[in-house]
Amino acid sequence: MEAITKEDKKVITGAEATILSLLAEGTDMVFGYPGGAIMPIYDALYGYQKELRHILTRHEQGAIHAAQGFARISGRPGVVFATSGPGATNLITGLADAKIDSTPLVCITGQVASSLLGTDAFQETDIISLSMQATKWNIQITKAEDIPQAIAKAFYIATSGRPGPVLIDITKDAQFASLNYEYRKCTGFRSYNPKPAIDTEKVKAAAELINKAKKPYVLFGQGVILAHAEKELANFVEKTGIPAAWTLLGLSALPTDHPLNVGMLGMHGNYGPNKLTNECDVLIAVGMRFDDRVTGDLNRYAKQAKVIHLEIDPAEIDKNVQTNVAILGDAKASLKLLIEHCHANEHTEWLEEFEKLSAIEYDKVIASELNPSKLGLTMGEVIRRANEHTNGDAVVVTDVGQHQMVACRYAKFNKSKSNITSGGLGTMGFCLPAALGAKLAAPEREVIAVIGDGGFQMTIQELGTIFQTRAAVKIIILNNEFLGMVRQWQQLFFDKRYSSTELVNPDFVAIAKGFGIEASSVSERDGLDNAMKQMFDHDGPYLLEVMVEKEDNVFPMVPSGASVEDIRLE
């Protein structure tokens, strides 16, 4: 839709202005759930159903996670509607998740009439205070004429700099009231500088360290994807010959089979990438924030290395790891400059060290995980089978826990924006709605939701939304009848005291069928390939339950509080 120009200026309600403002920002899909305080907006939406598709989820948490999935796959902000009170509070988990994982969202909540604010009115909560910690920015609107400007600002803030979720709370009277509608996109305001100018002196200093380095090492995160800097990252590592490892959210920014992609960092990452962090001489962190799950014990993290940090958020620089050179700015622009100043190079011997450790990990962990000789199915072999069917072209959405670590370790990715998972917050229940949002954003792509039996039941109601939208999500439940990751910790660190981690599960196939979704279950190796073929061949959503080994553990593992060099293979 064309931006509304001055000639189009007209008197409309705040509710209609909300819809027109969203359209002016290019929104074509919104996830939400109606209720009393947002009814005027839903009424206005009724007149714009062709331009703005509304996805009625079964819970507001489902709506916001779906919007996150939408945003992560499309690179556009996810838009959410919810009513006041419980509708708004149900967004909190998704807001917190989007904040820590830098996902752009614009959430619009209805609020009681401004005359009732502060009176404990029906379905009144102070969502501005409640959501403050979990949003990049939020605002309450009590006057209709402020709506377009607030929405313009919201989109600008959500999508620029380090992206994040914003929330606009609109009182019911402001939705009903009239205004002279006029929309102008926000192009900036003085208290917010999302595009810091890159200091070329810093770039030169970084290049000098890199050019002299014998064992340089790149760690990349989601900042690469958010800045659309995948090509620059590949060019940088290819020119300099530097091995590169990824954080959970950086996954898919560099193809899995890229010769310089050495694997995953962190607690359940690969052996070499963790161990060699403490042997490199120059560490180049690109668009990542040294999360504790990546670094382990900070006092024993890369102390021998000079650290270069390319980062857009100034508060992340020197927060956890002290840098020698910090380049503040957008990853794409920073990498472009860095490439210019770095010499072409090769680090064959250094790369061989990764290969050696990779071979050890393969023998001790990966071989038996992907091609097990034991009777029960492993999570790893399920992912391997899925790879064979998708050839690495699918979007893989995961929940949180053992299956997440296994899927991220073994799933193959050919292109960026293909991995969606809840990283920083570790939100169980994220996967099913996020996969729905991803599929709706990219209907042409195969979207696989890999979920544990625990997390699946946290947002299981969204099967209803999948049924209603016919979004062809392929759901793989890796069922070990345990809250597997917690059970693993109980086994390793709590003397096998399995406190409240065993699940007695319902019949997932019957549940899926009850929701009108085709489903099957497999528990033997012989049937796995066929079951998977049936799932991928099916035209529409499908649920495949795979019964896996009950008490398998995910390795390698950097125990909590240990150093990356203490990574355990068993």
Add this chain to the structure above:
Amino acid sequence: MKQIFTIVIFTENKIGLVNRITSLFTQRHINIESITASESEYSGIHRFTIVIEESHDLTVKVVKQIEKQVEVLKAFCFTDQETVYSEIALYKIQLTPDTDKEALMEMVRKNDAFVKELVGDFIIIEKTGKKQETHALFEALSPFGIQGFVRSGRVSLSKTYSTFSKHLQDLEAHSKDTIIIS
């Protein structure tokens, strides 16, 4: 090593921004010793003065997190040596026939305080100074029976040339828009 820091924050005048700022201290379990909000020398720009006792390293990290908030224009942190600062304290004392008024007035003078107001049986004393000074007067007045005591948050100005105006110019070169809604 922990020491006293004065954090000065320039912000747009936005409802609720104070919550956003203070929650960053709460998250890291930092006690706010005092907080003062006022207008600044720039029209429409507010100034927060927050006093904490923390290590330099952690203070710098929190200041960066404050500055990152949308609608915060700039945040600085200073040691006590780097600023001129003051607090105001008020003391309420009930005058009874037994009160040694002369000794009381002597105490007020000696401490560079003054009598703000005499209300019926009560005398309100005002003292401006550093925390140790207002506290010393509190100790000195205690024998007279303090009925009420209040101390303001710190107000402070740095001893160096203010870099904020330059910073504001840079920000406004990017955009003059404040976009303050309601």
